Amino acid sequence: MKIVVQVKLLTEADQAAALRSTLRAVNDLATWVSEVAFVNDVPREYELRKHTYAHLKEQGLGAQAAQHVIKKVRDAYTTLKANIRAGNLGKEGSKRRRKAESKPIVFRCEAAQPYDDRCLSWRYDQRTVSIWTTSGRLKNIRYVCSAEALKTLQAYRQGESDLIERDGVFYLVATCEVPEAEQYEPDGFIGVDLGMANIATTSTGYQVAGRGLNRYRKRQLALRAKLQKKRTKSAKRRLKERSRREQRHVKNTNHIIAKMIVTEAERTGRGLALEELQGIRTRVRLRKPQRVALHCWAFAQLADFIVYKAKRAGVPLVFVDPAYTSQTCAECGHVDKRNRLDQGLFICRGCGVVAHADRNASHNIATRGERVWNAGRESRVPATP
Incomplete structure (x- = not known):
């Protein structure tokens, strides 16, 4: 590695x-x-x-x-x-x-x-x-x-x-x-749901709200716009001094989150399941005010940090298809777009279970991760007649 x-x-x-x-x-x-x-x-x-x-x-x-x-x-x-x-x-x-x-x-x-x-x-x-x-x-x-x-x-x-x-x-x-640590046999999987409102939500209950980071980004964006509007030497000097500050802050936050998730998986002897979100910016259609938030979302960096920290710790990790994880009930498996009433509330129209939307999605990701892991271990050789 x-x-x-x-x-x-x-x-x-x-x-x-x-x-x-x-x-x-x-x-x-x-x-x-x-x-x-x-x-x-x-x-x-x-x-x-x-x-x-x-x-x-x-x-x-x-x-x-x-x-x-x-x-x-x-x-x-x-x-x-x-x-x-x-x-x-x-x-x-x-x-x-x-x-x-x-x-x-x-x-x-x-x-x-x-x-x-x-x-x-x-x-x-x-x-x-x-x-x-x-x-x-x-x-x-x-x-x-x-x-x-x-x-x-x-x-x-x-x-x-x-x-x-x-x-x-x-x-x-x-x-x-750096040599990768030897992977252990996982006792189940922890699903990790990545998002903008909540940066990361795991099936074990760990959740990182994105309100603080989003407020910080908005404050930095307003400050940059204010300094750029002045067009003075002192404003340009301050812009240069503040360059890359937001990137360092986000990178440090992602390092902390990734370390917490990998440490929890290592401590409990479980693996990690992440969504395959590559190309999401080209697939998702958003209104103009939401585009800045989407393109500032460093989900790929957080996923990369989780991957390399998991490899160093020997934690098994798999990627799963993210399709319908937020619309599927983790209890009964019923899939309906109307199950998710808003960003944070999930009510299944099949069994009536009420749950936090991101936590429900993380349980679906954990279930899919275990299926992917078991499918990879199953033999594909035809049985001997």
């Missing part, structure tokens, strides 16, 4: 200038390589290397840095084509899709640059790194991270690390290959 560990570089003024100059140089050249790939319609990395490698070397890049620039460009186009095939940029002929297909990809001057072990070396005991730059190799750059992050780096770091810059501060994001 791959996870990333982020460390902060404590750079001197000259070291920061060299790293900043390096990022600008490699990303400017990456934009040039992207134009070459777009104009010549070069489909493969090997062919793109024939067109660009010599020029990159002439511009002062090392052999490994040049290879990484070419690979970064090729990966960007691969991602673009995957998004087009998946319909994430709209249907064929749509304005957004035409815009993406009609021009080459442009890289920001502070975009991440990958480094391998030839361009970057770690000294864990001294907490320093040695890194390649266009001004030469910088040695003994100090970094800081938590004790747990350092332990993970020492034991599991593999592959590339990305150099990024945020608000004038440089970070290294290292890839670590």
Whole structure:
């Protein structure tokens, strides 16, 4: 299982200038390589290397840095084509899709640059790194991270690390290959219903209301609109200071929720069942005032956190079909759109049971999760005559 560990570089003024100059140089050249790939319609990395490698070397890049620039460009186009095939940029002929297909990809001057072990070396005991730059190799750059992050780096770091810059501060994001814990045989499943009014509701009774987070988002949205309307230097400075604050707050909240859910499953010896919500933004039709809430809903991030924490803890996890989980009675199985009277109230028209709508859905998800798990264990080999 791959996870990333982020460390902060404590750079001197000259070291920061060299790293900043390096990022600008490699990303400017990456934009040039992207134009070459777009104009010549070069489909493969090997062919793109024939067109660009010599020029990159002439511009002062090392052999490994040049290879990484070419690979970064090729990966960007691969991602673009995957998004087009998946319909994430709209249907064929749509304005957004035409815009993406009609021009080459442009890289920001502070975009991440990958480094391998030839361009970057770690000294864990001294907490320093040695890194390649266009001004030469910088040695003994100090970094800081938590004790747990350092332990993970020492034991599991593999592959590339990305150099990024945020608000004038440089970070290294290292890839670590952490072994998954051995899964135990679950004694039942905990269903997890994800939503906007209630961020997460489990079949064991754990529920996280979304009122506080939604209020926080509305307050941040109003504040951003107020600062953007002023258009003064101080307003722009405050907007920059507050950038990504909401993302960090939501990410921290999702980490806490995911940890609580996985810990409960591990403690009780049960597995976890989640809804397969991929593509929900394209399927759901909402009124205009509700669209902002839907697109700010970080359900995919919360699900990803639950998945990787479950793998590290050895908790079995399955995904189930979300169809009609909110309209099905968990007691008698009666399905009716009218069973759910409003966001929070569920009254079955078959047996008359009254329940919280999200909690009823979580019980349905738990039942489906157990069926999926048992179906996966059943033998598909025909019986011997």
